[in-house]
Amino acid sequence: MTDIGWGPVLSESEGYGRLGDNSDDYTLLTHQDIDKLARAGYKPHQHASHGMIFFRKQNKLWDLYEQKGFAMMQMRFDGTLGFPGGLMDEGEAPIQCLNRELHEEIGLDLTKHAFSDDERIASYLHEGKNLVLHFYLKEVSAEEFFALETNTLHAPEYGIETLGIIRVPLFTMGDGLRGFPAFLTNHFAGNARSELITGLMAAKLFTQEDMEKAIKAYKDFIKNRSLIENMLE
């Protein structure tokens, strides 16, 4: 087999992952938009699919904090946080792309846990990047979640694209910041932060009020951090 090398292939997708996206850069697409894209063979855009696997469990963590369960994310090769998933290959549909990528990145057993098309909860267009992002959500039991996590160590891309699977802390500590709001202050790939918020709301793990409180705590922290950094300059 001729080795084509990854250089030319990767350089084409370099721009998609650049940091600095805002949530306003992404437009939420309707079902009609998606049907139209499918009829056009998903062209002329590049597409990517990512999925959130979670379990719900009402728990009092350390007898103190209300924990809602866990959601799975990953530390990516580029140092940002994201969901398992990736770019669609020629001839694929978004759901095929998702299942292929989840097998490669987290070793998902597709005979047991393949995602289905009706688990897509949102799709977004980034016009500037000509990129459509499809986002899927899957609920599993706690036991299945732990087994899936263990299996990630044997995934073909573990240690290459996926540097580690992480659990999103779904609780807030007494200072109102540590836990989920502090988690939101990390660097995320693409619109993964918005997807996380959307996914947790769609799963009804957060009430509107709890989510607004968490987002406010995270944004206040970022604002205060920038103020302090500016003062120190």
Ligand SMILES: O=c1[nH]cnc2c1ncn2[C@H]1C[C@H](O)[C@@H](COP(=O)(O)OP(=O)(O)O)O1
């Ligand atoms: O979790 C994510 N949510 C939304 N957008 C994401 C996420 N992870 C990455 N991205 C963006 C930015 C990336 O460059 C493109 C392509 O995804 P990626 O997973 O890097 O694709 P490959 O593994 O290189 O095929 O989507």
